[in-house]
Amino acid sequence: MILDCAIIGGGPAGLNAALVLGRARRSVILFDNDQPRNAVTHESHGFITRDGVSPREFRDLAHQDIRKYPSVQTKKVEIAEIQRESSSIFKLITQEGMSYLSRKIIVATGLKESLPNVKGIRNYYGKSIFSCPYCDGWELREQPLALISESKNAIHMAKMIYQWSKDLVVCTNGNKIMTETEEQLFKRKGIRIKEEPIVNLRGSDGNLEKVVFADGTELDRAGGFVTTELEQPNDLAHSLGCEMNKQGGIIADALGRTNVEGVYAAGDVSVAGPSQLIIAASEGTRAAMGVNSDLTMEEFK
Structure with a gap:
């Protein structure tokens, strides 16, 4: 047939x-x-x-x-x-x-899709870390969020996420992805940038609580987004x-x-x-x- x-x-x-x-x-x-x-x-x-x-x-x-x-x-x-x-x-x-x-x-x-090389990120992906703000931004509205990205796609993504939450930190996992002009623009908007490598993510049952960096600092976050390839x-x-x-x-x-x-x-x-x-x-x-x-x-x- x-x-x-x-x-x-x-x-x-x-x-x-x-x-x-x-x-x-x-x-x-x-x-x-x-x-x-x-x-x-x-x-x-x-x-x-x-x-x-x-x-x-x-x-x-x-x-x-x-x-x-x-x-x-x-x-x-x-x-x-x-x-x-x-x-x-x-x-x-x-x-x-x-x-x-x-x-x-x-x-x-x-x-x-492939995710950034961050230890444990798969444990949170689809539960408290997402790739599309239109799909999941409403559920994370007005919460302290992290954007984990190793590429320049973070610049556009961060601007989009800002509509749902002004408490946003861009985590580049050791990568320099922004120009000084872009960094200054984000600083004026209150968007912080952390370029230190990420050691791991902490939380329970898929709910993100902390982002831990190689310099020993920890960032309290309730969830966030990630750019994927x-x-x-x-x-x-x-x-x-x-x-x-x-x-x-x-x-x-x-x-x-x-x-x-x-x-x-x-x-x-x-x-x-x-x-x-x-x-x-x-x-x-x-x-x-x-x-x-x-x-x-x-x-x-």
């Missing part, structure tokens, strides 16, 4: 793409390895009617919606390789060696020949089309901007519309 579309990735982009294509009566398979990047968070915010939903509940509700459409099937497996069988057919091979044929592919695998989670997009932007995302047009005919991208994997549940879901809708439109036009050639 040759499917209309194979969707790789079961996050909000892939799930919404499956929903839209199911409603368009397309034969679809959704591959989901069940390892979402937002699994570390307790709640997701900024999605109207779903504000505060847990990532697991969101996924369960999405699968409940998708099951209404019999032309959509889901497989909890990981795709290891994609081959082009012909000009219009792709062969997808799972890690277990199973193969599937599809006319179109939507890559919605998201991105893989993002990259493709696998080589599938590269192996297909997809072009990338400077941020490492797949370049795609308004309907998710990449430079490779028949291959579409949706969600964080292609968006160079905030990683938001609602943005990823909308990207999935747009890519699904691109797939359905192109399949329809091909039928009328």
